[in-house]
Amino acid sequence: MAGRFFQSSSPSTMIVTNTPAADLALTNLAYCCPSDLRNFSVPGTKLALASVGDCFVLSLSPHESIRPGHIALNAIQRRHARVSTGDSISVGRFVPPDDFDLALLTLELEFVKKGTKSEQIDAVLLANQLRKKFINQVMTVGQRVSFEYHGNNYIFTVNQAAVEGQERSNAPERGMISDDTYIVFEASNASGIKVVNQREAASSNIFRQKEFNLESLGIGGLSAEFADIFRRAFASRVFPSHVTSKLGIKHVKGMLLYGPPGTGKTLIARQIGKMLNGKDPKIVNGPEVLSKFVGETEKNVRDLFADAEQDQRTRGDESDLHVIIFDEIDAICKARGSTRDGTGVHDSIVNQLLTKIDGVESLNNVLLIGMTNRKDLLDEALLRPGRLEVQVEISLPDEIGRLQIFQIHTNKMKENSFLAPDVNLPELAARSKNYSGAEIEGVVKSAVSYALNRQLSLDDLTKPVDEESIKVTMDDFLNALQE
Numbered sequence: 001m002a003g004r005f006f007q008s009s010s011p012s013t014m015i016v017t018n019t020p021a022a023d024l025a026l027t028n029l030a031y032c033c034p035s036d037l038r039n040f041s042v043p044g045t046k047l048a049l050a051s052v053g054d055c056f057v058l059s060l061s062p063h064e065s066i067r068p069g070h071i072a073l074n075a076i077q078r079r080h081a082r083v084s085t086g087d088s089i090s091v092g093r094f095v096p097p098d099d100f101d102l103a104l105l106t107l108e109l110e111f112v113k114k115g116t117k118s119e120q121i122d123a124v125l126l127a128n129q130l131r132k133k134f135i136n137q138v139m140t141v142g143q144r145v146s147f148e149y150h151g152n153n154y155i156f157t158v159n160q161a162a163v164e165g166q167e168r169s170n171a172p173e174r175g176m177i178s179d180d181t182y183i184v185f186e187a188s189n190a191s192g193i194k195v196v197n198q199r200e201a202a203s204s205n206i207f208r209q210k211e212f213n214l215e216s217l218g219i220g221g222l223s224a225e226f227a228d229i230f231r232r233a234f235a236s237r238v239f240p241s242h243v244t245s246k247l248g249i250k251h252v253k254g255m256l257l258y259g260p261p262g263t264g265k266t267l268i269a270r271q272i273g274k275m276l277n278g279k280d281p282k283i284v285n286g287p288e289v290l291s292k293f294v295g296e297t298e299k300n301v302r303d304l305f306a307d308a309e310q311d312q313r314t315r316g317d318e319s320d321l322h323v324i325i326f327d328e329i330d331a332i333c334k335a336r337g338s339t340r341d342g343t344g345v346h347d348s349i350v351n352q353l354l355t356k357i358d359g360v361e362s363l364n365n366v367l368l369i370g371m372t373n374r375k376d377l378l379d380e381a382l383l384r385p386g387r388l389e390v391q392v393e394i395s396l397p398d399e400i401g402r403l404q405i406f407q408i409h410t411n412k413m414k415e416n417s418f419l420a421p422d423v424n425l426p427e428l429a430a431r432s433k434n435y436s437g438a439e440i441e442g443v444v445k446s447a448v449s450y451a452l453n454r455q456l457s458l459d460d461l462t463k464p465v466d467e468e469s470i471k472v473t474m475d476d477f478l479n480a481l482q483e
Protein backbone atom coordinates (compact mmCIF):
# COMPACT_ATOMS: atom_id res chain seq x y z
CA MET A 1 0.00 0.00 0.00
CA ALA A 2 1.47 3.33 0.98
CA GLY A 3 4.77 1.62 1.62
CA ARG A 4 5.58 1.39 -2.05
CA PHE A 5 5.76 5.15 -2.29
CA PHE A 6 8.29 5.54 0.49
CA GLN A 7 11.48 7.21 -0.49
CA SER A 8 13.33 7.50 2.77
CA SER A 9 15.10 4.21 3.20
CA SER A 10 14.82 4.18 6.96
CA PRO A 11 11.53 5.35 8.35
CA SER A 12 11.83 6.98 11.79
CA THR A 13 10.20 5.73 14.89
CA MET A 14 8.00 8.26 16.64
CA ILE A 15 5.91 8.22 19.75
CA VAL A 16 2.24 8.98 19.46
CA THR A 17 0.84 11.81 21.56
CA ASN A 18 -2.48 13.53 21.60
CA THR A 19 -3.26 16.58 19.44
CA PRO A 20 -2.11 19.83 21.01
CA ALA A 21 -4.81 21.95 19.45
CA ALA A 22 -8.41 21.54 20.42
CA ASP A 23 -9.46 22.75 16.98
CA LEU A 24 -7.64 19.99 15.23
CA ALA A 25 -10.63 18.06 14.07
CA LEU A 26 -9.11 17.48 10.63
CA THR A 27 -8.46 13.86 10.00
CA ASN A 28 -5.67 14.26 7.51
CA LEU A 29 -3.42 16.70 9.29
CA ALA A 30 -1.10 15.69 12.11
CA TYR A 31 1.48 17.64 14.09
CA CYS A 32 5.12 17.01 14.78
CA CYS A 33 8.09 18.86 16.22
CA PRO A 34 9.37 21.55 13.78
CA SER A 35 12.85 20.01 13.80
CA ASP A 36 11.45 16.62 12.80
CA LEU A 37 9.47 18.05 9.94
CA ARG A 38 12.38 18.19 7.52
CA ASN A 39 12.69 14.40 7.63
CA PHE A 40 9.27 14.14 6.12
CA SER A 41 8.82 17.11 3.88
CA VAL A 42 9.05 16.57 0.19
CA PRO A 43 11.77 18.74 -1.34
CA GLY A 44 10.53 21.32 -3.78
CA THR A 45 6.99 21.27 -2.47
CA LYS A 46 5.18 22.66 0.49
CA LEU A 47 4.01 19.21 1.36
CA ALA A 48 4.88 17.25 4.40
CA LEU A 49 3.42 13.83 4.29
CA ALA A 50 3.81 10.93 6.60
CA SER A 51 2.68 7.38 6.45
CA VAL A 52 1.62 5.67 9.60
CA GLY A 53 1.15 1.94 9.82
CA ASP A 54 0.83 0.44 6.37
CA CYS A 55 -1.86 2.52 4.77
CA PHE A 56 -2.40 5.92 6.32
CA VAL A 57 -1.09 9.09 4.75
CA LEU A 58 -1.23 12.37 6.62
CA SER A 59 -0.09 15.90 6.01
CA LEU A 60 2.29 17.01 8.73
CA SER A 61 2.42 20.44 10.24
CA PRO A 62 5.02 21.72 12.74
CA HIS A 63 3.90 22.58 16.24
CA GLU A 64 6.06 24.16 18.96
CA SER A 65 4.51 22.12 21.73
CA ILE A 66 5.52 18.75 20.29
CA ARG A 67 8.78 17.30 21.53
CA PRO A 68 11.29 15.79 19.09
CA GLY A 69 10.46 12.25 18.10
CA HIS A 70 6.75 12.66 18.78
CA ILE A 71 3.80 12.82 16.45
CA ALA A 72 0.44 14.15 17.54
CA LEU A 73 -2.58 12.30 16.23
CA ASN A 74 -6.16 13.01 17.10
CA ALA A 75 -8.64 10.35 18.15
CA ILE A 76 -9.93 9.63 14.65
CA GLN A 77 -6.41 9.31 13.30
CA ARG A 78 -5.40 6.99 16.10
CA ARG A 79 -8.39 4.81 15.44
CA HIS A 80 -7.61 4.65 11.71
CA ALA A 81 -3.99 3.77 12.32
CA ARG A 82 -4.96 1.42 15.16
CA VAL A 83 -2.54 3.01 17.60
CA SER A 84 -2.83 4.57 21.06
CA THR A 85 -1.00 7.43 22.72
CA GLY A 86 2.39 6.28 23.97
CA ASP A 87 2.78 3.72 21.14
CA SER A 88 5.87 3.81 18.96
CA ILE A 89 5.12 3.92 15.28
CA SER A 90 7.18 3.90 12.16
CA VAL A 91 6.78 7.04 10.07
CA GLY A 92 8.26 7.67 6.65
CA ARG A 93 8.10 10.22 3.95
CA PHE A 94 5.48 9.63 1.31
CA VAL A 95 6.38 10.84 -2.13
CA PRO A 96 3.30 11.40 -4.21
CA PRO A 97 3.58 9.60 -7.54
CA ASP A 98 3.11 11.57 -10.75
CA ASP A 99 -0.51 12.34 -11.60
CA PHE A 100 -1.50 11.98 -8.01
CA ASP A 101 -3.92 14.89 -8.24
CA LEU A 102 -7.46 13.83 -7.61
CA ALA A 103 -9.80 14.30 -10.52
CA LEU A 104 -12.80 13.24 -8.51
CA LEU A 105 -13.59 12.78 -4.88
CA THR A 106 -16.88 11.38 -3.70
CA LEU A 107 -17.76 12.28 -0.16
CA GLU A 108 -20.60 10.85 1.80
CA LEU A 109 -22.05 13.40 4.13
CA GLU A 110 -22.69 11.61 7.36
CA PHE A 111 -23.97 14.14 9.81
CA VAL A 112 -23.74 17.66 11.06
CA LYS A 113 -22.78 18.52 14.58
CA LYS A 114 -23.18 21.76 16.44
CA GLY A 115 -24.87 24.92 15.19
CA THR A 116 -28.22 24.94 13.52
CA LYS A 117 -28.81 21.96 11.37
CA SER A 118 -28.68 22.98 7.77
CA GLU A 119 -31.05 21.06 5.56
CA GLN A 120 -29.61 22.05 2.27
CA ILE A 121 -26.04 22.35 1.12
CA ASP A 122 -24.86 23.95 -2.05
CA ALA A 123 -22.39 21.61 -3.74
CA VAL A 124 -20.61 24.41 -5.60
CA LEU A 125 -20.00 26.55 -2.53
CA LEU A 126 -19.08 23.70 -0.24
CA ALA A 127 -16.74 22.14 -2.82
CA ASN A 128 -14.96 25.50 -3.23
CA GLN A 129 -14.42 25.78 0.50
CA LEU A 130 -13.24 22.20 0.81
CA ARG A 131 -10.74 22.60 -2.00
CA LYS A 132 -9.42 25.76 -0.42
CA LYS A 133 -9.06 24.20 3.00
CA PHE A 134 -7.67 20.84 1.94
CA ILE A 135 -5.55 21.85 -1.04
CA ASN A 136 -2.48 19.61 -1.40
CA GLN A 137 -3.74 17.25 1.25
CA VAL A 138 -4.05 13.56 0.72
CA MET A 139 -7.41 11.85 0.96
CA THR A 140 -7.70 8.12 1.41
CA VAL A 141 -10.82 6.10 0.68
CA GLY A 142 -12.59 5.27 3.92
CA GLN A 143 -11.06 8.24 5.70
CA ARG A 144 -13.39 10.41 7.71
CA VAL A 145 -12.99 14.14 7.50
CA SER A 146 -14.63 16.74 9.60
CA PHE A 147 -15.09 20.22 8.30
CA GLU A 148 -16.57 23.38 9.66
CA TYR A 149 -18.69 25.39 7.31
CA HIS A 150 -21.09 28.20 8.17
CA GLY A 151 -21.02 27.34 11.84
CA ASN A 152 -21.87 23.68 11.25
CA ASN A 153 -19.47 20.84 11.67
CA TYR A 154 -19.86 18.33 8.86
CA ILE A 155 -18.41 14.86 8.86
CA PHE A 156 -17.62 13.20 5.56
CA THR A 157 -16.41 9.78 4.60
CA VAL A 158 -14.28 9.54 1.49
CA ASN A 159 -16.15 7.05 -0.68
CA GLN A 160 -14.27 7.21 -3.93
CA ALA A 161 -11.17 8.87 -5.28
CA ALA A 162 -10.26 8.99 -8.94
CA VAL A 163 -7.03 10.21 -10.41
CA GLU A 164 -7.17 11.81 -13.82
CA GLY A 165 -6.47 9.49 -16.68
CA GLN A 166 -7.20 6.34 -14.72
CA GLU A 167 -10.18 4.11 -15.20
CA ARG A 168 -12.78 4.57 -12.51
CA SER A 169 -13.01 0.78 -12.24
CA ASN A 170 -9.50 0.52 -10.84
CA ALA A 171 -9.68 3.76 -8.94
CA PRO A 172 -6.78 4.37 -6.61
CA GLU A 173 -7.08 4.29 -2.89
CA ARG A 174 -5.96 7.84 -2.47
CA GLY A 175 -4.91 11.03 -4.16
CA MET A 176 -4.22 14.63 -3.42
CA ILE A 177 -6.73 17.45 -3.57
CA SER A 178 -5.88 20.08 -6.11
CA ASP A 179 -7.59 23.16 -7.50
CA ASP A 180 -9.19 20.98 -10.12
CA THR A 181 -10.57 18.22 -7.96
CA TYR A 182 -14.23 17.76 -8.65
CA ILE A 183 -16.10 16.90 -5.48
CA VAL A 184 -19.36 14.98 -5.47
CA PHE A 185 -21.46 14.92 -2.32
CA GLU A 186 -23.69 12.04 -1.45
CA ALA A 187 -25.88 12.79 1.54
CA SER A 188 -26.60 9.72 3.65
CA ASN A 189 -30.30 9.20 4.35
CA ALA A 190 -29.78 9.68 8.05
CA SER A 191 -28.24 13.11 7.54
CA GLY A 192 -31.53 14.58 6.30
CA ILE A 193 -29.56 16.92 4.06
CA LYS A 194 -30.35 17.78 0.49
CA VAL A 195 -27.49 18.55 -1.85
CA VAL A 196 -28.25 21.19 -4.44
CA ASN A 197 -26.22 22.50 -7.36
CA GLN A 198 -24.29 19.30 -7.97
CA ARG A 199 -24.79 19.70 -11.70
CA GLU A 200 -23.30 23.17 -11.81
CA ALA A 201 -20.33 21.89 -9.88
CA ALA A 202 -19.97 19.32 -12.65
CA SER A 203 -19.90 21.87 -15.41
CA SER A 204 -17.47 24.14 -13.64
CA ASN A 205 -15.24 21.16 -13.19
CA ILE A 206 -15.30 20.57 -16.90
CA PHE A 207 -14.05 24.07 -17.44
CA ARG A 208 -11.21 23.59 -15.04
CA GLN A 209 -10.20 20.40 -16.73
CA LYS A 210 -9.62 22.13 -20.04
CA GLU A 211 -6.23 20.54 -20.14
CA PHE A 212 -7.85 17.16 -20.17
CA ASN A 213 -5.52 14.42 -21.18
CA LEU A 214 -7.29 13.15 -24.26
CA GLU A 215 -4.78 10.43 -24.95
CA SER A 216 -5.66 8.76 -21.69
CA LEU A 217 -9.22 8.67 -23.00
CA GLY A 218 -8.09 6.92 -26.17
CA ILE A 219 -8.37 9.98 -28.44
CA GLY A 220 -5.26 10.98 -30.34
CA GLY A 221 -4.27 14.17 -32.13
CA LEU A 222 -7.39 16.19 -31.44
CA SER A 223 -6.51 18.35 -28.46
CA ALA A 224 -6.68 21.64 -30.40
CA GLU A 225 -10.14 20.74 -31.72
CA PHE A 226 -11.24 19.73 -28.24
CA ALA A 227 -10.02 23.00 -26.74
CA ASP A 228 -11.93 24.85 -29.45
CA ILE A 229 -15.13 22.95 -28.62
CA PHE A 230 -14.68 23.73 -24.94
CA ARG A 231 -14.33 27.42 -25.44
CA ARG A 232 -17.14 27.78 -27.94
CA ALA A 233 -19.69 25.37 -26.59
CA PHE A 234 -19.06 24.97 -22.89
CA ALA A 235 -17.99 28.33 -21.55
CA SER A 236 -21.62 29.32 -21.14
CA ARG A 237 -22.38 26.14 -19.21
CA VAL A 238 -19.67 26.77 -16.70
CA PHE A 239 -21.43 29.51 -14.86
CA PRO A 240 -24.60 29.20 -12.83
CA SER A 241 -27.73 30.16 -14.72
CA HIS A 242 -28.21 33.36 -12.73
CA VAL A 243 -24.87 34.62 -14.06
CA THR A 244 -25.54 33.69 -17.68
CA SER A 245 -28.98 35.25 -17.58
CA LYS A 246 -27.44 38.52 -16.33
CA LEU A 247 -24.99 38.40 -19.20
CA GLY A 248 -27.90 37.89 -21.52
CA ILE A 249 -26.36 34.85 -23.21
CA LYS A 250 -27.95 31.56 -24.03
CA HIS A 251 -26.33 28.17 -23.81
CA VAL A 252 -25.13 26.61 -27.02
CA LYS A 253 -27.70 23.97 -27.90
CA GLY A 254 -26.27 22.56 -31.06
CA MET A 255 -22.89 21.68 -32.43
CA LEU A 256 -21.70 20.19 -35.70
CA LEU A 257 -18.62 18.03 -36.04
CA TYR A 258 -17.69 17.53 -39.64
CA GLY A 259 -14.84 16.00 -41.59
CA PRO A 260 -13.73 12.77 -43.25
CA PRO A 261 -14.98 9.44 -41.89
CA GLY A 262 -13.02 7.63 -39.19
CA THR A 263 -11.32 10.69 -37.75
CA GLY A 264 -12.75 10.41 -34.24
CA LYS A 265 -15.93 12.50 -34.44
CA THR A 266 -17.91 9.86 -32.60
CA LEU A 267 -15.15 9.40 -30.03
CA ILE A 268 -15.13 13.13 -29.27
CA ALA A 269 -18.92 13.52 -29.24
CA ARG A 270 -19.27 10.62 -26.81
CA GLN A 271 -16.64 12.11 -24.57
CA ILE A 272 -18.37 15.48 -24.57
CA GLY A 273 -21.64 13.80 -23.65
CA LYS A 274 -20.02 11.88 -20.82
CA MET A 275 -18.30 14.95 -19.45
CA LEU A 276 -21.43 17.02 -19.49
CA ASN A 277 -23.71 14.70 -17.64
CA GLY A 278 -21.66 11.71 -16.61
CA LYS A 279 -23.70 9.31 -18.71
CA ASP A 280 -23.24 7.67 -22.06
CA PRO A 281 -25.05 9.95 -24.50
CA LYS A 282 -27.83 8.83 -26.81
CA ILE A 283 -26.50 8.16 -30.30
CA VAL A 284 -28.78 7.95 -33.29
CA ASN A 285 -28.00 7.50 -36.90
CA GLY A 286 -29.59 9.59 -39.67
CA PRO A 287 -30.44 6.75 -42.05
CA GLU A 288 -31.92 4.76 -39.15
CA VAL A 289 -34.22 7.61 -38.19
CA LEU A 290 -35.45 7.87 -41.77
CA SER A 291 -38.34 5.56 -42.16
CA LYS A 292 -39.98 4.37 -45.29
CA PHE A 293 -43.38 4.71 -43.64
CA VAL A 294 -45.13 8.03 -44.02
CA GLY A 295 -45.05 9.99 -40.80
CA GLU A 296 -42.77 7.53 -39.00
CA THR A 297 -39.63 9.62 -39.44
CA GLU A 298 -41.28 12.60 -37.77
CA LYS A 299 -42.32 10.32 -34.94
CA ASN A 300 -38.74 9.01 -34.62
CA VAL A 301 -37.45 12.56 -34.32
CA ARG A 302 -40.13 13.38 -31.74
CA ASP A 303 -39.21 10.26 -29.74
CA LEU A 304 -35.63 11.36 -29.70
CA PHE A 305 -36.50 14.41 -27.67
CA ALA A 306 -39.23 12.79 -25.58
CA ASP A 307 -37.09 12.15 -22.49
CA ALA A 308 -35.74 15.69 -22.49
CA GLU A 309 -39.25 17.10 -22.92
CA GLN A 310 -40.66 15.02 -20.10
CA ASP A 311 -37.75 15.94 -17.83
CA GLN A 312 -38.11 19.65 -18.53
CA ARG A 313 -41.85 19.52 -17.95
CA THR A 314 -41.59 17.78 -14.61
CA ARG A 315 -38.43 19.31 -13.19
CA GLY A 316 -38.21 22.74 -14.84
CA ASP A 317 -34.84 24.38 -14.39
CA GLU A 318 -33.51 21.45 -12.41
CA SER A 319 -33.73 19.07 -15.35
CA ASP A 320 -30.58 17.30 -16.49
CA LEU A 321 -28.81 18.05 -19.70
CA HIS A 322 -29.69 15.58 -22.45
CA VAL A 323 -26.94 15.09 -24.99
CA ILE A 324 -28.16 13.70 -28.29
CA ILE A 325 -25.62 12.67 -30.89
CA PHE A 326 -26.90 12.56 -34.43
CA ASP A 327 -24.56 10.63 -36.71
CA GLU A 328 -24.86 11.12 -40.48
CA ILE A 329 -27.22 14.01 -39.89
CA ASP A 330 -26.96 14.88 -43.59
CA ALA A 331 -29.14 11.86 -44.35
CA ILE A 332 -32.18 13.61 -42.94
CA CYS A 333 -31.20 17.26 -42.97
CA LYS A 334 -30.36 17.74 -46.60
CA ALA A 335 -30.94 21.20 -47.97
CA ARG A 336 -34.66 21.80 -48.22
CA GLY A 337 -36.02 21.36 -51.67
CA SER A 338 -32.84 19.53 -52.74
CA THR A 339 -34.36 16.09 -52.49
CA ARG A 340 -36.28 14.88 -55.43
CA ASP A 341 -38.62 12.59 -53.56
CA GLY A 342 -41.30 15.23 -53.90
CA THR A 343 -42.84 14.26 -50.57
CA GLY A 344 -41.51 17.20 -48.61
CA VAL A 345 -40.60 14.75 -45.84
CA HIS A 346 -37.07 16.10 -45.52
CA ASP A 347 -38.33 19.65 -45.23
CA SER A 348 -40.70 18.82 -42.46
CA ILE A 349 -38.05 16.86 -40.55
CA VAL A 350 -35.62 19.75 -40.70
CA ASN A 351 -38.39 22.05 -39.45
CA GLN A 352 -39.24 19.68 -36.67
CA LEU A 353 -35.66 19.38 -35.51
CA LEU A 354 -35.26 23.13 -35.59
CA THR A 355 -38.29 23.75 -33.40
CA LYS A 356 -36.76 21.56 -30.69
CA ILE A 357 -33.61 23.58 -30.41
CA ASP A 358 -34.66 27.01 -31.59
CA GLY A 359 -38.27 28.04 -31.48
CA VAL A 360 -41.20 28.71 -29.22
CA GLU A 361 -41.30 25.11 -28.04
CA SER A 362 -37.53 24.81 -27.77
CA LEU A 363 -35.93 22.79 -25.01
CA ASN A 364 -33.32 24.30 -22.72
CA ASN A 365 -31.93 21.01 -21.58
CA VAL A 366 -30.62 19.55 -24.82
CA LEU A 367 -27.32 19.61 -26.59
CA LEU A 368 -27.60 18.23 -30.08
CA ILE A 369 -24.32 17.15 -31.62
CA GLY A 370 -24.67 16.53 -35.32
CA MET A 371 -21.98 14.71 -37.27
CA THR A 372 -21.41 14.53 -40.97
CA ASN A 373 -18.82 13.78 -43.63
CA ARG A 374 -20.67 16.12 -45.98
CA LYS A 375 -21.26 19.51 -44.45
CA ASP A 376 -21.93 20.89 -47.92
CA LEU A 377 -25.12 18.83 -48.17
CA LEU A 378 -26.65 20.26 -45.03
CA ASP A 379 -29.58 22.62 -44.97
CA GLU A 380 -28.17 26.09 -44.34
CA ALA A 381 -30.96 26.84 -41.91
CA LEU A 382 -29.61 24.20 -39.56
CA LEU A 383 -26.30 26.04 -39.21
CA ARG A 384 -27.59 29.46 -38.15
CA PRO A 385 -26.90 30.96 -34.71
CA GLY A 386 -29.01 29.32 -32.04
CA ARG A 387 -29.01 26.03 -33.99
CA LEU A 388 -25.97 23.88 -34.80
CA GLU A 389 -24.03 27.06 -34.30
CA VAL A 390 -20.67 25.72 -33.18
CA GLN A 391 -19.08 23.97 -36.12
CA VAL A 392 -15.78 22.25 -35.67
CA GLU A 393 -13.87 20.48 -38.39
CA ILE A 394 -12.29 17.21 -37.41
CA SER A 395 -9.73 16.58 -40.10
CA LEU A 396 -7.19 13.88 -40.82
CA PRO A 397 -4.48 13.70 -38.16
CA ASP A 398 -1.05 15.21 -38.71
CA GLU A 399 2.14 13.25 -37.99
CA ILE A 400 2.07 13.95 -34.25
CA GLY A 401 -1.58 13.01 -34.12
CA ARG A 402 -0.89 9.78 -36.02
CA LEU A 403 1.86 8.91 -33.59
CA GLN A 404 -0.52 9.43 -30.67
CA ILE A 405 -3.13 7.24 -32.35
CA PHE A 406 -0.54 4.49 -33.00
CA GLN A 407 0.48 4.73 -29.35
CA ILE A 408 -3.12 4.47 -28.15
CA HIS A 409 -3.86 1.40 -30.24
CA THR A 410 -0.60 -0.41 -29.42
CA ASN A 411 -0.61 0.48 -25.77
CA LYS A 412 -2.13 -2.76 -24.57
CA MET A 413 0.18 -5.03 -26.54
CA LYS A 414 3.14 -3.00 -25.33
CA GLU A 415 2.06 -3.38 -21.70
CA ASN A 416 1.76 -7.12 -22.21
CA SER A 417 5.14 -7.38 -23.96
CA PHE A 418 3.70 -8.38 -27.34
CA LEU A 419 5.28 -5.44 -29.16
CA ALA A 420 8.72 -6.31 -30.56
CA PRO A 421 11.51 -3.87 -29.64
CA ASP A 422 12.16 -3.05 -33.31
CA VAL A 423 8.75 -1.41 -33.77
CA ASN A 424 9.34 2.24 -34.54
CA LEU A 425 6.07 4.09 -34.05
CA PRO A 426 7.38 7.53 -35.14
CA GLU A 427 8.45 5.96 -38.44
CA LEU A 428 5.02 4.38 -38.88
CA ALA A 429 3.43 7.75 -38.17
CA ALA A 430 5.65 9.32 -40.84
CA ARG A 431 4.72 6.63 -43.36
CA SER A 432 0.98 6.79 -42.85
CA LYS A 433 0.26 10.21 -44.32
CA ASN A 434 -3.45 10.78 -45.04
CA TYR A 435 -4.52 7.85 -42.88
CA SER A 436 -7.50 8.46 -40.61
CA GLY A 437 -7.61 7.28 -36.99
CA ALA A 438 -9.85 4.39 -38.00
CA GLU A 439 -7.41 3.38 -40.73
CA ILE A 440 -4.49 3.47 -38.30
CA GLU A 441 -6.48 1.23 -35.99
CA GLY A 442 -6.97 -1.05 -39.01
CA VAL A 443 -3.21 -1.13 -39.66
CA VAL A 444 -2.57 -2.19 -36.07
CA LYS A 445 -5.17 -4.94 -36.31
CA SER A 446 -3.72 -6.16 -39.54
CA ALA A 447 -0.16 -6.18 -38.11
CA VAL A 448 -1.44 -8.31 -35.25
CA SER A 449 -3.00 -10.73 -37.70
CA TYR A 450 0.38 -11.19 -39.42
CA ALA A 451 2.00 -11.91 -36.07
CA LEU A 452 -0.68 -14.36 -34.99
CA ASN A 453 -0.62 -16.09 -38.31
CA ARG A 454 3.09 -16.81 -37.85
CA GLN A 455 2.34 -18.70 -34.68
CA LEU A 456 -0.30 -20.93 -36.18
CA SER A 457 0.75 -24.29 -37.42
CA LEU A 458 -1.12 -25.15 -40.57
CA ASP A 459 -0.64 -28.85 -39.90
CA ASP A 460 -2.41 -28.71 -36.61
CA LEU A 461 -4.67 -25.76 -35.91
CA THR A 462 -5.64 -27.23 -32.53
CA LYS A 463 -2.07 -27.12 -31.25
CA PRO A 464 -1.91 -24.71 -28.28
CA VAL A 465 -0.25 -21.40 -29.12
CA ASP A 466 2.79 -20.40 -27.14
CA GLU A 467 1.62 -17.03 -25.84
CA GLU A 468 5.10 -15.95 -24.79
CA SER A 469 6.45 -16.11 -28.31
CA ILE A 470 3.84 -13.84 -29.91
CA LYS A 471 5.59 -10.67 -31.03
CA VAL A 472 4.24 -8.05 -33.39
CA THR A 473 7.25 -6.78 -35.32
CA MET A 474 8.06 -3.75 -37.47
CA ASP A 475 7.79 -5.96 -40.56
CA ASP A 476 4.24 -6.87 -39.58
CA PHE A 477 3.37 -3.19 -39.45
CA LEU A 478 5.11 -2.47 -42.75
CA ASN A 479 3.22 -5.33 -44.41
CA ALA A 480 0.00 -4.02 -42.95
CA LEU A 481 0.71 -0.54 -44.30
CA GLN A 482 1.15 -1.99 -47.77
CA GLU A 483 -2.25 -3.64 -47.83
Ligand code: ADP
Binds near residue numbers: 267405438
Ligand atom coordinates in the same frame (compact mmCIF):
# COMPACT_ATOMS: atom_id res chain seq x y z
P1 ADP B 1 -15.98 9.15 -37.15
O1 ADP B 1 -17.12 9.33 -36.19
O2 ADP B 1 -15.20 10.39 -37.38
O3 ADP B 1 -16.38 8.51 -38.45
P2 ADP B 1 -15.05 7.31 -35.18
O4 ADP B 1 -14.92 8.20 -34.00
O5 ADP B 1 -16.26 6.45 -35.24
O6 ADP B 1 -14.94 8.16 -36.50
O7 ADP B 1 -13.75 6.40 -35.30
C1 ADP B 1 -13.80 5.00 -35.51
C2 ADP B 1 -12.72 4.31 -34.72
O8 ADP B 1 -11.43 4.69 -35.23
C3 ADP B 1 -12.72 4.70 -33.28
O9 ADP B 1 -13.57 3.88 -32.53
C4 ADP B 1 -11.26 4.55 -32.90
O10 ADP B 1 -10.97 3.22 -32.57
C5 ADP B 1 -10.52 4.91 -34.17
N1 ADP B 1 -10.14 6.34 -34.17
C6 ADP B 1 -10.60 7.28 -35.03
N2 ADP B 1 -10.05 8.49 -34.76
C7 ADP B 1 -9.24 8.31 -33.70
C8 ADP B 1 -8.41 9.18 -32.93
N3 ADP B 1 -8.30 10.49 -33.22
N4 ADP B 1 -7.75 8.65 -31.88
C9 ADP B 1 -7.83 7.34 -31.58
N5 ADP B 1 -8.59 6.47 -32.27
C10 ADP B 1 -9.30 6.93 -33.33
